[in-house]
Amino acid sequence: MKRRNFLQKAALGSVGITTLGTSLRATAATSKKAKTTLRSQTSDASLPVVIATWSVAQATQKAWQSLQEGSSALDAVIAGCGVEEANAKGQSVGIGGLPDREGRVTLDACVMNEKGNYGAVLCMQNIKHPIAVAKKVMEDTPHVIMAGGGAEQFAVSQGFERENLLTEQSKKDWETWRQTSKYKPIINIENHDTIGMLAIDTNGTISGGCTTSGLAYKMAGRVGDSAIIGSGLFVDNEIGAATATGLGEEVLKTVGSFLIVELMRQGKSPQQACEQAILRIIEKTPNIQDFQVGYIAVNKKGETGAYSIHEGFTTTTYQHQKNTISNSDFYNKK
Numbered sequence: 001m002k003r004r005n006f007l008q009k010a011a012l013g014s015v016g017i018t019t020l021g022t023s024l025r026a027t028a029a030t031s032k033k034a035k036t037t038l039r040s041q042t043s044d045a046s047l048p049v050v051i052a053t054w055s056v057a058q059a060t061q062k063a064w065q066s067l068q069e070g071s072s073a074l075d076a077v078i079a080g081c082g083v084e085e086a087n088a089k090g091q092s093v094g095i096g097g098l099p100d101r102e103g104r105v106t107l108d109a110c111v112m113n114e115k116g117n118y119g120a121v122l123c124m125q126n127i128k129h130p131i132a133v134a135k136k137v138m139e140d141t142p143h144v145i146m147a148g149g150g151a152e153q154f155a156v157s158q159g160f161e162r163e164n165l166l167t168e169q170s171k172k173d174w175e176t177w178r179q180t181s182k183y184k185p186i187i188n189i190e191n192h193d194t195i196g197m198l199a200i201d202t203n204g205t206i207s208g209g210c211t212t213s214g215l216a217y218k219m220a221g222r223v224g225d226s227a228i229i230g231s232g233l234f235v236d237n238e239i240g241a242a243t244a245t246g247l248g249e250e251v252l253k254t255v256g257s258f259l260i261v262e263l264m265r266q267g268k269s270p271q272q273a274c275e276q277a278i279l280r281i282i283e284k285t286p287n288i289q290d291f292q293v294g295y296i297a298v299n300k301k302g303e304t305g306a307y308s309i310h311e312g313f314t315t316t317t318y319q320h321q322k323n324t325i326s327n328s329d330f331y332n333k334k
């Protein structure tokens with residue numbers, strides 16, 4: 001997955017995407033088509049379905065294959081997200097993630113299953129698959145969240161290997177950033193791309209996961225929305241699920257994923273619910289030009305939705321036996 005700068009949204013009018021050997025050039029002209037693609041999915045839903053934030057064709061394909069092989073929706077999501085966590089070239093999740101201001105790669109991840117169970121790790125170092133550790137927290141501890149050194153220690157006790165997650169490239173980028181950026185404790189607005197993934201198996205069982213290295217060059221100890229229930233992810237097996245990417249501080253303040261699921265409970269489509277959750281942020285925040293937030297959602301029928309504050313948000317959906325990346329035209333244009 002290529003890291004994308006949310007803030008340089010103006011530069012994102014044209015984004016090249018390659019998926020499964022197909023190259024899509026999403027320009028202003030084709031973005032209308034992307035819109036049609038996504039909208040038609042909503043009226044022509046089917047199960048199973050996998051939807052993820054960003055252009056992660058390999059990850060969604062992996063999740064889809066896992067479902068075909070009989071994995072639960074939860075294990076499919078963990079397998080899918082694991083593809084990007086293991087990709088050292090991706091600088092937003094797992095190994096290769098951009099570090100905090102001190103040069104430490106700290107990861108946040110969570111999972112939620114159809115029973116409403118949840119597990120998360122926050123600010124964990126040295127373990128490249130935090131989403132798998134989050135599942136262990138959910139299933140093998142009496143807790144739902146573990147953080148920092150305790151989370152790492154728990155992971156090791158469960159057989160996860162400790163390794164250095166700071167790649168040469170990410171170290172170089174951090175060193176460059178240190179030379180050019182002022183070191184002060186403001187909310188970081190550098191590049192960031194998180195994977196939130198939702199899956200429904202053929203029986204209609206819904207699960208989701210979210211994994212991230214958080215904001216690049218964040219303050220040490222900072223945790224965003226991605227691993228926090230209701231903000232970065234929420235699943236209700238009777239209704240649907242939602243997950244988020246973008247500036248976690250804003251998602252947290254509006255408990256975005258929970259809000260979307262509750263709006264679907266009230267009868268909104270996934271698309272309408274994502275739009276309303278984005279509008280909630282816009283209403284409450286004066287400086288939306290300084291950050292991006294994007295949501296995706298799915299309902300029990302397999303209908304999907306996506307919406308973001310600014311242009312440049314992409315989603316990947318595996319449904320109807322095919323992997324579709326949409327350079328979403330779904331953003332607030334007011």
Ligand code: SD4
Pocket residue numbers: 192193194212213214215223224225226244245246247248249
């Ligand atoms: C965070 N929401 O830590 C994450 C960052 C992100 O795409 O989504 N990046 O705030």
